[in-house]
Amino acid sequence: MNLMETLIKSLPDDVDAALITGDFNRRYLTGFTSSAGTLVLTRKRSAFLIDSRYYEGACKTIRDCDVMLQDKLYRQIGALLEEARANTVAVESDVCTVKLLNTYRKEMPDITFLEDNRLSEQLSLMRRIKTxxxxxxxxxxxxxxxxxxxxxxxxxxxxxxxxxxxxxxxxxxxxxxxxxxxxxxxxxxxxxxxxxxxxxxxxxxxxxxxxxxxxxxxxxxxxxxxxxxxxxxxxxxxxxxxxxxxxxxxxxxxxxxxxxxxxxxxxxxxxxxxxxxxxxxxxxxxxxxxxxxxxxxxxxxxxxxxxxxxxxxxxxxxxxxxxxxxxxxxxxxxxxxxxxxxxxxxxxxxxxxx
Ligand SMILES: [Mn+2]
The missing domain is CATH 3.90.230.10 (Creatinase/methionine aminopeptidase superfamily)
Structure with missing residues (x-):
């Protein structure tokens, strides 16, 4: 099981998916360093949405995750969530800004975004034990x-x-x-x-x-x-x-x-x-x-x-x-x-x- 699967399995059952935008968390889960990008983890699939500056490098580096060229970001996230029938989504409570959360809610009105969830805590628990x-x-x-x-x-x-x-x-x-x-x-x-x-x-x-x-x-x-x-x-x-x-x-x-x-x-x-x-x-x-x-x-x-x-x-x-x-x-x-x-x-x- 890779780190992305370990993370999503560790979240409570009522969490269908997680959106990771923190630079260090993204780097930890994918092994790829970038100043942008959204990692979409559902219980079926892991996908990394990244713009053209990093796309080629991400394709070469990242394993166990679909690397997708970012185009219409919120539509792409919405499609991935819909494909996995994900209705309830966790964001990193210590990284996701109020502005970004409001944008998610506006762009994807049918999804419930959880402010209070265990995502950041689980990431911290995983990152503290070094391999x-x-x-x-x-x-x-x-x-x-x-x-x-x-x-x-x-x-x-x-x-x-x-x-x-x-x-x-x-x-x-x-x-x-x-x-x-x-x-x-x-x-x-x-x-x-x-x-x-x-x-x-x-x-x-x-x-x-x-x-x-x-x-x-x-x-x-x-x-x-x-x-x-x-x-x-x-x-x-x-x-x-x-x-x-x-x-x-x-x-x-x-x-x-x-x-x-x-x-x-x-x-x-x-x-x-x-x-x-x-x-x-x-x-x-x-x-x-x-x-x-x-x-x-x-x-x-x-x-x-x-x-x-x-x-x-x-x-x-x-x-x-x-x-x-x-x-x-x-x-x-x-x-x-x-x-x-x-x-x-x-x-x-x-x-x-x-
Ligand atoms: Mn010191």
Whole structure:
């Protein structure tokens, strides 16, 4: 059974069909990357309606699904629904806009479009367990971040700006073979106390902590890693903060295995930081799932009740942020395995002082 059949079979019996327009969901189900297209899933047939820009590529790539050249879109969707005697149709509640839903209703007045349905939830449930093929791609994507990190260490010296380092990271990763940068944060000195600081013209100085948080897309899947390194020298306080973050990450790792509820992993890291002199300085969640998107479900945070299962891929990224001073974050990406986890991020975590 292919992913499209698995999805439609997982929906309640009163759902006759589903319309998929979300870029990442479409990519997940068809394996084909496009910025447009409607996937029409009925209980009899899967069809992908796509315009001429992508048609040839879609025909070459997509299996187990009829690829049809988009012409009069709503008439074509209507005909497919009629052919399958589908009256009740699910749309992605977290992707389909009110405007699109209103258009469906206007163009196909005999069909009931369900706003409240399990389609988005089922897609999320499927996407969170990575297949061996997906994991192979994600391992490769994570390798590019490791290699790029090793390379960028040679470029970090006083006087270079955050923006220049961000550009070097982008170029280096793509030269190594990554498709494109997913995102990049370079936060130095006092900027490093802002977890998602945008790279600026600030020049690096001796005594800075520099947080590098970046990822690349490879074959549609992304990587993500963070390291905080020092330039020239560090104070005792900087070293203490750094080691506390490392210990918090280790405390989280000790909990990661099938069955552990996500919020318990977050709590392990958070409790360690809150028992240190830096209590209350870890504001964000411990981590997030990733795959086709940089942020997916489930997440390591204070409230997530999802138990870990083999095949889930999440980041583990505790941090301590001292406003006006500096911050430290260390992030690895792990995959949950039957007996624990595998760390996909191999870069060293001992404090590096350049
Ligand atoms: Mn992350």
């Amino acid at each position: 061996p093929q997906e994991l192979a791609i994600m391992r490769k994507a994570q390798e590019y971040t490791d290699k790029t990190f090793a390379y960028i260490l040679e470029k970090i010296r006083p006087g270079v700006t955050e923006k220049e380092i961000a550009l070097e990271l982008d170029i280096a990763g793509r030269k190594m073979g990554a498709d494109r940068l997913a995102f990049v944060i370079v936060a130095s000195g006092e900027n490093s106390s802002q977890p998602h600081c945008t790279p600026s013209d600030r020049a690096l100085r001796e005594g800075d902590f520099i947080t590098l948080d970046f990822g690349f897309f490879v074959d549609g899947y992304c990587s993500d890693m963070t390291r905080t390194i020092a330039l020239g020298h560090v104070t005792d306080k900087q070293r203490q903060v750094y080691e506390t973050v490392r210990q918090a990450q280790d405390a989280a790792f000790a909990k990661i295995k099938p069955g552990t509820v996500c919020r318990q992993v977050d709590a392990a890291a958070r409790n360690l930081i809150d028992a240190s002199p830096f209590a209350g300085t870890f504001g964000h969640g411990l981590g997030h799932s990733l795959g086709l998107e940089v942020h997916e479900a489930p997440a390591f945070n204070r409230t997530c009740e999802v138990p870990l299962e083999p095949g889930m891929v999440l980041s583990v990224e505790p941090g301590i942020y001292l406003a006006g001073e500096f911050g430290v974050r260390i992030e690895d990406v792990v995959v949950c395995t039957p007996d624990g986890f595998e760390n996909l991020t191999k870069s060293p975590k001992e404090l590096i002082i350049l």
